[in-house]
Amino acid sequence: MSLFQCENCGCCENTALSSQGFKLFSEIFDWSYAPERRGMRLCSACGPASLRGGAPTENAGKWHGRFPRVFLPKGEFFTNAVGNLEHKETGSEDYQKFAIEAVKGNSGEGR
Ligand SMILES: [Zn+2]
Numbered sequence: 001m002s003l004f005q006c007e008n009c010g011c012c013e014n015t016a017l018s019s020q021g022f023k024l025f026s027e028i029f030d031w032s033y034a035p036e037r038r039g040m041r042l043c044s045a046c047g048p049a050s051l052r053g054g055a056p057t058e059n060a061g062k063w064h065g066r067f068p069r070v071f072l073p074k075g076e077f078f079t080n081a082v083g084n085l086e087h088k089e090t091g092s093e094d095y096q097k098f099a100i101e102a103v104k105g106n107s108g109e110g111r
Contacts, residue, residue: 002083006043010074012085012095013043017064019057022047029057045069070099
């Protein structure tokens with residue numbers, strides 16, 4: 001399992017908690033809520049809430065709450081060889097220090 005940056009909201013997510021980013025087997029999910037997101041690597045909150053056929057996905061389109069959702073500048077990070085999130089420009093793996101304010105007031109941390 002590894003960390004990655006959600007291509008929709010920019011937050012840091014773990015593949016193990018988000019169906020591998022919803023990118024593999026994308027045909028099993030219901031994308032009607034946001035067709036443009038299909039094919040993107042998504043966090044548990046941006047990913048589909050349901051499977052095709054209507055059954056809810058593991059987190060039903062909500063942040064999993066297993067760790068705080070940290071939003072990062074979009075497109076500035078990638079998953080490096082050891083599975084950590086690395087800042088492209090500086091090579092830093094300390095992504096927390098690049099955290100930005102949540103865009104829509106939607107921290108989704110279940111409080
Ligand atoms: Zn997201």
